[in-house]
Structures are given as C-alpha cells and as structure tokens.
Amino acid sequence: MKNFLIFSLIxxxxxxxxxxxxxxxxxxxxxxxRVSFIANFNxxxxxxxxxxxxxxxxxxxxxxxxxxxxxxxxxxSSGDSTEINQHMYVxxxxxxxxxxxxxxxxxxxxxxxxxGVDGSLNHSDPSLLPPSHSFSINQxxxxxxTWATGYIFTKYExxxxxxxxLSGPTEQLFFFHxxxxxxxxxxxxxxxxxxNLDQTTTVYIDLDVNKLLNGTNDTINLKIDNGTHTMxxxxxxxxxxxLLSKAFSIHL
Amino acid sequence: xxxxKIKISLRKKYFFPVVFCFVLISACQREPDPYFDDxxxxxxxxxxPTPFIxxxxxxxxxxxxxxxxxxxxxxxxVDNTISCGSCHFPQQAxxxxxxxxxxxxGRVGLRNAPPLFNLAWVNSFMRDGGVPTLELQVLAPIAxxxxxDFNIVLAADRIKDDPYYKKQSQxxxxxxxxxxxxxxxxxxxxxxxxxxxxxxxKYLRGEVxxxxxxxxxxxxxxxxxxxxxxCHSGFNFTNLQFENNGLYTVYADSGRARVTQQISDNGKxxxxxxxxxxxxxxxxxxxxxxxxxxxxxxxxxxxxSHPNKNPLITGFSLTAQxxxxxxxxxxxxxxxxxxxxxxxxxx
Numbered sequence: 151m152k153n154f155l156i157f158s159l160i161x162x163x164x165x166x167x168x169x170x171x172x173x174x175x176x177x178x179x180x181x182x183x184r185v186s187f188i189a190n191f192n193x194x195x196x197x198x199x200x201x202x203x204x205x206x207x208x209x210x211x212x213x214x215x216x217x218x219x220x221x222x223x224x225x226x227s228s229g230d231s232t233e234i235n236q237h238m239y240v241x242x243x244x245x246x247x248x249x250x251x252x253x254x255x256x257x258x259x260x261x262x263x264x265x266g267v268d269g270s271l272n273h274s275d276p277s278l279l280p281p282s283h284s285f286s287i288n289q290x291x292x293x294x295x296t297w298a299t300g301y302i303f304t305k306y307e308x309x310x311x312x313x314x315x316l317s318g319p320t321e322q323l324f325f326f327h328x329x330x331x332x333x334x335x336x337x338x339x340x341x342x343x344x345x346n347l348d349q350t351t352t353v354y355i356d357l358d359v360n361k362l363l364n365g366t367n368d369t370i371n372l373k374i375d376n377g378t379h380t381m382x383x384x385x386x387x388x389x390x391x392x393l394l395s396k397a398f399s400i401h402l
Numbered sequence: 403x404x405x406x407k408i409k410i411s412l413r414k415k416y417f418f419p420v421v422f423c424f425v426l427i428s429a430c431q432r433e434p435d436p437y438f439d440d441x442x443x444x445x446x447x448x449x450x451p452t453p454f455i456x457x458x459x460x461x462x463x464x465x466x467x468x469x470x471x472x473x474x475x476x477x478x479x480v481d482n483t484i485s486c487g488s489c490h491f492p493q494q495a496x497x498x499x500x501x502x503x504x505x506x507x508g509r510v511g512l513r514n515a516p517p518l519f520n521l522a523w524v525n526s527f528m529r530d531g532g533v534p535t536l537e538l539q540v541l542a543p544i545a546x547x548x549x550x551d552f553n554i555v556l557a558a559d560r561i562k563d564d565p566y567y568k569k570q571s572q573x574x575x576x577x578x579x580x581x582x583x584x585x586x587x588x589x590x591x592x593x594x595x596x597x598x599x600x601x602x603x604k605y606l607r608g609e610v611x612x613x614x615x616x617x618x619x620x621x622x623x624x625x626x627x628x629x630x631x632x633c634h635s636g637f638n639f640t641n642l643q644f645e646n647n648g649l650y651t652v653y654a655d656s657g658r659a660r661v662t663q664q665i666s667d668n669g670k671x672x673x674x675x676x677x678x679x680x681x682x683x684x685x686x687x688x689x690x691x692x693x694x695x696x697x698x699x700x701x702x703x704x705x706x707s708h709p710n711k712n713p714l715i716t717g718f719s720l721t722a723q724x725x726x727x728x729x730x731x732x733x734x735x736x737x738x739x740x741x742x743x744x745x746x747x748x749x
Contacts, residue, residue, distance in 0.1 A: 297660075381663060
C-alpha cells in the first residue's frame with residue numbers, strides 16, 4: 151500500500167511536469183489581414199536612390215526613408231477598433247514592410263496607426279525591450295536620440311538637384327530627423343475591406359514621397375530648408391511631420 | 403495503545419510521500435542569484451549622501467571589471483581607434499586635455515569632454531542633462547558621428563566572441579554580451595569612480611591643515627562677494643542645476659534649450675563640479691578657457707551680457723594675492739588618490 155502511494159505520487163508529479171497535450175484541432179474561425187506599407191512618388195513606383203522630378207523643378211534622390219509605427223488598429227464602422235500590431239519599424243531599404251494577422255471575419259472600415267512612439271514608451275530604455283520588439287535597440291538602434299532620451303520617429307535623407315534645370319548635380323544634402331512627444335501623430339485612413347474565413351485580405355498603406363516636401367498647404371524648398379534634427383529646428387520638423395501625416399493613403 | 407499504533411502507522415505511511423514532496427518543492431525553489439555573489443560595496447566618503455544605483459545594475463566586481471575592460475576597448479568605435487578612455491583619461495580625473503576631443507578620423511566633438519567621477523550622485527547626464535541614466539548615456543558617444551560613429555549592436559557583435567568577454571559577460575549578467583550588457587557594465591564601472599579624498603576633504607575631517615593662503619582662498623570662495631559657492635555648492639561642489647554663466651552674448655550651442663526647447667534655457671549648461679578642477683582644464687562647456695586664472699578673470703569681469711545669465715554673476719575685483727589664494731584653495735580639491743588609483747586604469 152505504501153509503495154503504491156509513493157509510486158502514485160511520483161506518477162502524478164511527473165505527469166504534472168509534462169506539457170499539456172495539445173487540444174484537438176478545431177475548425178478555423180478566422181481569416182487573415184495583411185497590412186503592407188509601400189511608397190510611390192507622385193504615382194510612380196518609388197525606389198530609394200532613384201531620381202525623381204519634384205516641385206521647383208528640383209530632382210530628388212531619396213537615400214533613407216524610415217519611420218516607427220506604434221499601435222495599428224483595424225477599424226469598424228461601428229467605431230470599434232481592434233489592435234492588430236503594437237509596433238512596427240517601416241524601412242524602405244527593406245524589400246517588404248508588411249505583417250499578417252489573424253482576424254475575425256467581418257467588414258472593416260479602415261486602418262489607423264500612431265506615427266512615431268507614444269509617450270508611454272518614447273522615453274524608455276531601448277536596451278530593456280526584448281530583441282523581438284521593433285523598437286528594441288537590436289532593431290531600431292539608429293532610431294534613438296542618444297543625447298536626449300527618446301526615439302527618432304522618422305528619418306528622411308537624400309540629395310537634391312536644386313538648380314531648377316532638371317539636369318544639375320544632386321549636391322544639396324537634405325535630412326529630416328523628427329521625433330518628440332509633440333510630433334507624435336495619429337493617422338486615420340478610411341477604406342472598407344472584408345476579412346473572409348481562411349482567406350487573406352491585403353491592405354496597402356501607401357506613402358507618396360513627393361508629398362513629404364510638397365503638400366496641399368505647405369511646400370518645403372530644399373534650397374532653403376534642408377535639414378532638421380528636430381530640436382535644432384523644431385518649426386521645420388513640425389512642418390515636415392504635418393506634410394508626412396497627410397502623405398499616406400490606403401487601398402486594397 | 404491502539405491510538406499509539408495508529409499514529410506510528412500514519413507516520414510510516416506518510417513519511418516517504420511527505421519527504422518526496424519536500425524534495426520536489428525544494429527543487430522548484432529559485433537558486434540564489436549567482437551574479438550577485440561578488441557584490442561590490444561602494445566606498446562612500448564622509449559627508450556624501452546615499453548614491454543612486456539602479457536595481458537592475460547593482461554593483462558587482464564582475465560587472466565593474468567587465469565595464470572597465472569595455473570602457474578602454476577601442477573596438478567600440480567604427481574604425482577600432484577610439485574608446486571611452488581615449489577622451490576620458492584617468493590621470494585627468496577622466497577628462498580630456500583638449501578643448502574638444504577628437505573622435506574617429508580626427509573629427510572634433512561637440513563639447514568639452516567632462517570629467518567622470520561621483521556619477522552615482524548625478525541625476526541626469528551630458529552637459530545639457532538630456533539623458534536620464536548613466537546606462538543610457540553609454541549610447542551617446544558610440545553613436546555620435548564625431549566620436550565613435552558606430553552602432554552598439556554592431557559593436558556588441560564585434561566583441562562578444564572575445565574569450566574574456568564571453569566568459570565575463572556570463573559571469574556578470576548571465577547572458578551573452580549584447581547592448582544591454584555594454585550599457586550596464588560601463589555604467590557599473592563609472593559608478594565606482596568616487597572622488598572624495600582631496601586635501602580639502604582631509605582638512606574637513608581634521609586630518610590636515612590648510613595653509614594660510616588656502617584658508618584665505620576658502621573664505622573668498624564661500625563669500626557672498628564672489629558667490630562661487632552659490633552654484634558650486636554641496637559635497638560635490640555643484641548644485642547640479644543648469645546655468646548660463648555669461649560666457650557669450652550669442653551661443654552657437656543652445657545647451658539646455660536643445661533638450662527643453664525653452665528660450666529661457668538658451669546657453670545654460672550644467673554647473674560643473676569643482677572637485678579635481680585643477681587637473682581638468684580646459685574649462686567651460688566648450689573648453690574655451692585654458693586656465694583657472696582666466697576662469698577667475700571671466701567671473702571677475704561679470705561675463706558677457708545675456709538675458710539668461712545667472713544674476714549672481716555681476717563681477718568682482720580681487721588683488722593678485724587674493725586671486726592666488728583662491729587658486730590655491732581650488733588646488734586643494736584635487737584628489738590624488740583618485741587620479742592615481744591603479745584599479746581605475748586599463749589592465
């Protein structure tokens with residue numbers, strides 16, 4: 151009896167340590183949403199280091215274009231929204247800037263996301279985030295102000311031909327490094343889409359790079375305003391962020 | 403009798419299961435953290451308050467040793483030429499002898515490299531106070547284009563397989579050397595750079611006497627006529643505030659305003675500690691004043707006009723002897739034990 155009890159206890163103890171058997175497969179109840187950040191230049195396919203004609207008859211060669219995205223939501227027409235990704239580092243040096251998430255089937259009315267890093271995380275220590283986190287020092291090590299704690303939300307760099315002849319040398323360097331709590335923006339884009347059972351729906355968040363310098367209400371002349379690290383020229387950083395936040399569109 | 407037998411029977415019956423359960427539970431208990439076995443106790447000088455040491459980076463000998471090794475490792479820079487110690491010399495109280503230090507490819511730094519000591523009592527870092535922790539401060543020179551111009555992730559990849567780092571990183575932090583380890587280890591080393599044993603400290607403890615000239619200088623320093631000690635106050639001879647000392651009428655470097663974006667902070671920089679001041683020339687945030695003699699001349703003149711200038715800087719006059727006395731007093735703030743400490747030197 152005693153041995154039986156001991157044996158039983160051992161068996162029970164060992165059993166407790168074993169992983170729980172996976173449940174039997176259940177029928178799928180979700181579809182997939184793929185969200186892809188892409189870019190164009192005034193309707194043309196955008197490629198880094200290619201030359202594009204821009205306003206003022208300038209030619210622009212974009213060499214770096216990247217930004218941090220915090221909290222991406224799929225919206226419903228009822229006003230409800232579901233967070234589909236907490237953090238993303240969009241870098242157009244990469245071949246793709248997309249993610250896929252399983253979602254309940256249904257009809258959705260758009261996507262919204264934070265451009266930058268919100269105040270809850272903006273002043274944290276990036277080396278404390280797990281390497282899998284898009285804002286960790288392992289992934290976003292070049293998107294952090296090192297002289298003042300906080301993230302660089304956006305980096306747009308390149309060279310321009312500002313002769314106005316469309317044939318001059320691309321000698322004018324430009325850089326827009328923006329990042330401050332006051333420059334965090336929420337982008338809200340309307341586009342109806344459906345998620346169907348076991349199917350993948352792709353939604354494109356499309357950035358018109360031409361609009362980064364040439365918007366409806368403002369135009370940045372690279373001959374005059376060609377660089378900001380935010381704190382050194384906050385007015386220009388604010389103008390750039392205003393243009394950037396109006397440069398996104400959404401389509402299927 | 404029957405009751406006694408039942409009790410014995412029950413004891414036998416449950417003895418092994420109980421022992422087994424105890425063994426199981428014991429096995430589940432956390433092991434003592436091996437990374438704190440070599441805890442390092444910071445030697446806090448008399449009169450110093452309790453230092454701030456973050457919970458996730460308590461001082462241990464392994465961490466300090468690792469941090470020192472990384473501090474002096476030039477592989478942190480893009481071209482393997484610049485280490486932290488390239489601009490922070492132990493014999494200069496971990497400051498540089500040039501106005502602005504040279505980084506990779508001879509690039510000139512933004513500001514004068516500050517001395518490093520008593521950092522466990524500082525609440526923000528850089529001359530404009532933009533960085534809140536010593537751990538985060540480590541990122542700045544590594545990434546700065548004019549200093550190391552590198553990337554801490556690549557730096558970690560470069561050195562993590564070094565046999566010493568491989569072993570010591572595990573011993574100190576229980577993980578492979580990565581950006582977390584680099585920032586923590588260097589900060590741990592920097593926190594033990596305690597300077598509190600100058601001639602003046604010994605004088606305060608009654609161990610030595612000051613000369614007549616030094617005592618006269620002391621009286622001048624603490625006088626309301628000069629107001630030195632209004633800002634250079636406390637155990638560390640700094641109030642840790644940000645002040646505009648009238649160095650310029652127009653500042654090319656906005657100082658604290660870069661962080662706060664407040665016009666009222668334009669041209670303000672952290673008040674420097676005066677400990678070891680005699681060996682940390684050149685002076686000011688940009689290293690623009692070469693000698694203590696010239697620094698006193700600056701304050702005696704009242705400085706340049708600026709809307710943010712500290713109103714206490716109004717100028718004063720000193721005789722030649724008084725100036726000498728004041729400098730002699732400032733010389734008593736040098737901690738030779740600190741600057742000659744072999745444990746702060748590269749191995």
